[in-house]
Amino acid sequence: MxxxxxSTQKEFDDYYDLRWRILRSPWNQPKGSEKDDKxxxxxxxxxxxxxxxxxxxxxxxxxDTEAQIRYMAVETEYQNxxxxxxxxxxxxxxxxxxxxxxxxxxARENVIKFYQKNGYKxxxxxxxLFGVIKHYLMVKDIE
Numbered sequence: 001m002x003x004x005x006x007s008t009q010k011e012f013d014d015y016y017d018l019r020w021r022i023l024r025s026p027w028n029q030p031k032g033s034e035k036d037d038k039x040x041x042x043x044x045x046x047x048x049x050x051x052x053x054x055x056x057x058x059x060x061x062x063x064d065t066e067a068q069i070r071y072m073a074v075e076t077e078y079q080n081x082x083x084x085x086x087x088x089x090x091x092x093x094x095x096x097x098x099x100x101x102x103x104x105x106x107a108r109e110n111v112i113k114f115y116q117k118n119g120y121k122x123x124x125x126x127x128x129l130f131g132v133i134k135h136y137l138m139v140k141d142i143e
Contacts, residue, residue, distance in 0.1 A: 001049045003090045014053045022073035047083045055083040059091045067095035069105040101142050106135040
């Protein structure tokens with residue numbers, strides 16, 4: 001498995017397709033709902049094994065020192081095998097290199113333990129996506 005940024009149109013298409021299939025399609029959300037207005041300025045990473053994208057994640061900056069991680073997704077058959085952790089660690093390294101002192105994210109209820117194992121703390125209940133998916137604001141202080 002390698003962690004890299006998508007670089008071709010096909011890689012970006014497959015990257016966004018994975019995000020949509022894992023994070024939006026199960027809730028009948030349309031194609032395009034897996035993107036937001038920060039795509040152009042974000043750090044995009046994907047895990048690739050044998051030429052197939054098996055995981056992805058994104059980070060962007062909310063301020064000079066606060067980064068946010070979003071859109072973490074791993075193909076179902078590769079979950080709980082270290083793919084998400086590898087993407088998360090590389091995203092953290094990249095934002096720290098760019099000056100992040102704090103990393104925030106909004107975690108779905110079912111992945112809180114994953115983020116806690118990786119040094120994040122629950123701050124508060126956040127929002128409910130699509131009326132059913134509870135999210136929690138989590139933070140990791142770098143300094």
